[in-house]
Amino acid sequence: MIRKWLEQLLRRNQHPIAPTRTATRHTPDEIRAQDTANTSNGPQVLLRPFQIRPMDSGDLGELLGVFRQAIQVSAADQYDQQQRDAWSRAQSHESLISALSEGEAVVAEWDNVLVGFAHRINDYINMLFVHPNAGREGIATLLYQHLEDGARMEGITELAAHVSLTAHGFFHFMGFTSEGQEEAERNGVSLARYPMRKPLI
Ligand SMILES: CC(C)(COP(=O)(O)OP(=O)(O)OC[C@H]1O[C@@H](n2cnc3c(N)ncnc32)[C@H](O)[C@@H]1OP(=O)(O)O)[C@@H](O)C(=O)NCCC(=O)NCCS
Structure with a gap:
């Protein structure tokens, strides 16, 4: 696409x-x-026409669409429909606004279309989602790298994330290591994920 x-x-x-x-x-x-x-x-x-830039309030409508599409399409091989529905319903416009109001949030825009976003709070990578039509083009790499650079400039020495089964390969590629799988609950449904860490020094 x-x-x-x-x-x-x-x-x-x-x-x-x-x-x-x-x-x-x-x-x-x-x-x-x-x-x-x-x-x-x-x-x-x-x-x-391609850029990584800070998120602004006008992006919120598109962010929710990217979030839901990434889960429903890109995570379909790792999570069943019930799990994907529970995960994608875990955020609403209101909860996204609240979650993204602190920390650093960046978006990827391609020809004025928002195709991905990422969010960091201090040493924690909180969100990273890329629209399935724009997958495997290096967009998550650019988004993540921006957040890592910001963390380094703040003197943060280690990053942490809770990573979906879908994103495990990506975070491993970025230098994170996992500490074993665990279960998280979204809307009463259990989803497997990996706690992962990356030292920055
Ligand atoms: C995980 C995700 C953010 C990756 O986005 P992306 O833009 O496709 O990633 P990139 O193109 O930057 O990938 C860079 C490298 O990471 C690795 N990688 C990315 N996706 C992978 C996958 N599904 N399986 C294995 N390795 C993967 C590859 O080494 C890839 O390099 P390559 O394409 O040259 O082989 C995206 O698939 C997504 O939004 N998934 C669903 C939502 C999700 O799980 N988000 C994370 C929540 S913790």
């Missing part, structure tokens, strides 16, 4: 690009790069 978006972009970007709604959040270097891209039609034009 994401490759299809990219193909559309490659076609569309033969013409000048309209400013995105997030343009004001870019760093000066990014803005300079965009200016160059907009005037030169060079390769940067093609790269511009």
